Amino acid sequence: MTAKHEIRKSIIASIWFMFLTFPIMVIKVNTVTNTIEWRWYNMALVGIGIFFLSMLWRYLLKKKEEGGKKEKKAGLSLIQRLLQEKQFALPGMVIIAVITIIFPHIFSMYQTNIMISALIFVMLGLGLNIVIGLAGLLVLGYAAFFAVGAYAYALLNLHYGVGFWIALPIGGILAALFGILLGYPVLRLRGDYLAIVTLGFGEIIRLVLENWNEFSFGPSGIKNIPKPGFFGIELSMQATTIYIFYIVVLLVVFTIFVINRLKNSRIGRAWTALKDDEIASQAMGIDKAKTKLRAFALGSTWAGMAGVVFAAKTTFINPASFTLWESVIILCTVVLGGMGSIAGVIAGALLLILLPEYMRDFGEFRMITFGAVLILMMIFRPGGMIEDVRKTYKFEK
Amino acid sequence: MSVRHISLRSDNMKPILEVKNMTMDFGGLRAIDSVDLSIEKGQIVALIGPNGAGKTTFFNCITGIYTPTSGDIYISPNGESDKQERINGLKPNIVTRKGLARTFQNIRLFTSMTVLENVMIGCHAVTKVGIMGAIFRGIKTKTEERFIVEKSYSILEKIGLAKYVDELAVNLPYGAQRRLEIARALATNPFLLLLDEPAAGMNPQETMELDELILRIRNTEGISILLIEHDMKLVMSLSEKIYVVDYGRKIAEGTPEEIRHNSVVIKAYLGEEIGEECDA
Ligand SMILES: Nc1ncnc2c1ncn2[C@@H]1O[C@H](COP(=O)(O)OP(=O)(O)OP(=O)(O)O)[C@@H](O)[C@H]1O
Numbered sequence: 001m002t003a004k005h006e007i008r009k010s011i012i013a014s015i016w017f018m019f020l021t022f023p024i025m026v027i028k029v030n031t032v033t034n035t036i037e038w039r040w041y042n043m044a045l046v047g048i049g050i051f052f053l054s055m056l057w058r059y060l061l062k063k064k065e066e067g068g069k070k071e072k073k074a075g076l077s078l079i080q081r082l083l084q085e086k087q088f089a090l091p092g093m094v095i096i097a098v099i100t101i102i103f104p105h106i107f108s109m110y111q112t113n114i115m116i117s118a119l120i121f122v123m124l125g126l127g128l129n130i131v132i133g134l135a136g137l138l139v140l141g142y143a144a145f146f147a148v149g150a151y152a153y154a155l156l157n158l159h160y161g162v163g164f165w166i167a168l169p170i171g172g173i174l175a176a177l178f179g180i181l182l183g184y185p186v187l188r189l190r191g192d193y194l195a196i197v198t199l200g201f202g203e204i205i206r207l208v209l210e211n212w213n214e215f216s217f218g219p220s221g222i223k224n225i226p227k228p229g230f231f232g233i234e235l236s237m238q239a240t241t242i243y244i245f246y247i248v249v250l251l252v253v254f255t256i257f258v259i260n261r262l263k264n265s266r267i268g269r270a271w272t273a274l275k276d277d278e279i280a281s282q283a284m285g286i287d288k289a290k291t292k293l294r295a296f297a298l299g300s301t302w303a304g305m306a307g308v309v310f311a312a313k314t315t316f317i318n319p320a321s322f323t324l325w326e327s328v329i330i331l332c333t334v335v336l337g338g339m340g341s342i343a344g345v346i347a348g349a350l351l352l353i354l355l356p357e358y359m360r361d362f363g364e365f366r367m368i369t370f371g372a373v374l375i376l377m378m379i380f381r382p383g384g385m386i387e388d389v390r391k392t393y394k395f396e397k
Numbered sequence: 398m399s400v401r402h403i404s405l406r407s408d409n410m411k412p413i414l415e416v417k418n419m420t421m422d423f424g425g426l427r428a429i430d431s432v433d434l435s436i437e438k439g440q441i442v443a444l445i446g447p448n449g450a451g452k453t454t455f456f457n458c459i460t461g462i463y464t465p466t467s468g469d470i471y472i473s474p475n476g477e478s479d480k481q482e483r484i485n486g487l488k489p490n491i492v493t494r495k496g497l498a499r500t501f502q503n504i505r506l507f508t509s510m511t512v513l514e515n516v517m518i519g520c521h522a523v524t525k526v527g528i529m530g531a532i533f534r535g536i537k538t539k540t541e542e543r544f545i546v547e548k549s550y551s552i553l554e555k556i557g558l559a560k561y562v563d564e565l566a567v568n569l570p571y572g573a574q575r576r577l578e579i580a581r582a583l584a585t586n587p588f589l590l591l592l593d594e595p596a597a598g599m600n601p602q603e604t605m606e607l608d609e610l611i612l613r614i615r616n617t618e619g620i621s622i623l624l625i626e627h628d629m630k631l632v633m634s635l636s637e638k639i640y641v642v643d644y645g646r647k648i649a650e651g652t653p654e655e656i657r658h659n660s661v662v663i664k665a666y667l668g669e670e671i672g673e674e675c676d677a
């Protein structure tokens with residue numbers, strides 16, 4: 001396609017936009033004097049702006065097409081290459097570890113608290129990544145399992161005085177049970193259908209929590225959930241925050257460890273096989289339902305554990321923390337970061353949680369920015385920020 | 398070639414696969430109509446017929462992808478008469494675990510995996526480490542992983558694909574992909590191998606190698622083979638028994654010699670392939 005052609009298309013686009021925005025951008029009715037103000041300069045601005053945006057858009061698309069042709073294989077990004085290089089792995093990990101360890105000591109409690117929230121979402125993202133990235137199941141109502149964990153701790157503590165460390169595995173197991181209960185009938189559904197059913201499930205859990213007052217205290221939620229205990233010693237406010245920070249970091253590390261182990265195992269291979277070809281997988285003796293259910297249960301377990309941590313951190317929970325919006329954010333961290341890629345999901349979660357925190361003024365445009373970013377990602381980087389490069393097994397004699 | 402046709406049949410032995418009166422309907426379409434078929438231990442049997450005759454559907458019924466509308470499928474892995482088992486309606490993965498492995502007419506390899514990994518998936522049926530084993534990765538898991546890799550590699554060596562071991566499966570030449578499907582199926586430790594048009598798309602050289610490979614699998618591993626194939630030369634040279642289907646019905650069965658001269662069969666094929674190619 002020639003440059004002339006591109007320019008013509010862009011001109012058409014700008015004319016179209018001028019026409020579309022004419023009523024709001026150009027006409028202004030002055031209701032006091034009952035006159036109409038014609039702001040033609042606005043039209044010119046729209047026209048010129050759209051023309052250049054359109055040209056830029058076309059240029060990027062073209063570049064992407066060329067890039068795709070040229071370097072299909074060599075197109076690993078800098079980060080991907082860094083992740084694969086053995087000699088950078090150890091120093092990199094040491095640096096990250098040092099930063100995480102000193103983080104709560106050099107930054108304020110406020111920052112540490114924000115970081116804890118972000119890390120909880122890292123956990124959630126990694127958990128959902130098991131389901132979506134490894135097993136290829138699109139689950140939308142993931143916040144429901146998060147809620148199960150949080151309420152498990154809150155209610156067990158309220159009624160039976162169960163502490164954090166006992167509630168942590170219980171919350172995980174309960175969420176896994178819910179996952180299995182839901183998964184058993186619906187996992188035979190594929191793609192979009194599964195997504196819709198899990199979406200419905202998420203809403204059901206939220207509605208139950210909101211309306212079953214005797215059980216969950218409705219919208220007013222549960223207060224005074226204790227923070228994690230430290231061998232029976234009373235910790236100061238600040239010390240508790242730091243303590244929770246380290247707990248979350250440990251849980252994230254544990255999550256990464258587990259996912260890595262799973263990826264390179266018989267189960268992980270079965271998930272990859274099922275993603276590639278269900279019929280062939282079954283013909284190889286893989287139990288489709290059971291294998292998918294395992295991914296589902298594991299993913300839910302992590303949401304449940306993250307829920308327990310969340311309840312302990314905020315000391316107050318109500319259904320408003322577990323809406324569809326939370327599910328969407330978690331899903332976005334996975335999609336944006338890179339499905340299946342651990343580094344990608346971590347980067348995605350940190351970005352999506354930290355950015356809005358530090359750009360509060362930007363808050364109103366959050367939805368629009370999210371949407372725009374996702375669409376741009378789909379077009380220019382469908383694999384996510386840090387695309388997953390599946391490590392294939394290399395045979396050594 | 399004295400090993401070509403052997404029969405291990407003794408009188409108190411049961412066929413390893415016995416299909417009785419099997420029918421499969423798709424709505425109003427009867428894809429398989431009361432077909433009987435049996436395979437003895439160590440036999441190579443061919444299932445032939447014109448396009449759309451219902452051959453692939455027959456495989457799908459036996460391997461659990463479809464549940465036949467009526468009829469019975471029995472297996473008896475060692476040919477012992479008291480151990481016969483009905484497998485209608487079992488899920489495909491269970492059927493595979495019972496020892497029936499198959500390949501697909503339209504190649505279905507795991508495209509994001511390497512050649513070795515494809516065969517490793519085949520080992521899934523004969524291994525059992527679960528989630529906990531994967532997470533803790535103890536001695537048992539490590540031993541099993543090593544077993545899977547070694548078994549897979551030795552199968553690749555046997556099939557002649559060892560040189561592609563770390564290659565992505567999709568990057569293999571077509572003929573090699575078909576052989577990889579066989580390798581993958583062998584990894585499930587079958588007693589019966591069901592091959593759906595293994596020579597489709599192969600050149601004469603590759604077909605000859607395939608002929609030799611199938612024979613070797615039967616002779617050295619003792620695995621029986623049920624073969625769907627349009628290449629009549631391959632069918633006639635390999636099989637001890639041939640079943641011919643047309644419009645879902647069995648129209649003939651017998652030795653290659655009998656089938657070659659069967660007038661019904663010749664008519665079904667419009668007299669083309671069978672007569673000419675097989676005299677060659
Ligand atoms: N899932 C299905 N639903 C409906 N009809 C089907 C289905 N599968 C197969 N058929 C029909 O059953 C008949 C037999 O098909 P089948 O694929 O078994 O033929 P085939 O003998 O394997 O042919 P070919 O030599 O071309 O592979 C065809 O008429 C086909 O359209």
Ligand SMILES: [Mg+2]
Binds near residue numbers: 452453454502
């Ligand atoms: Mg067929």
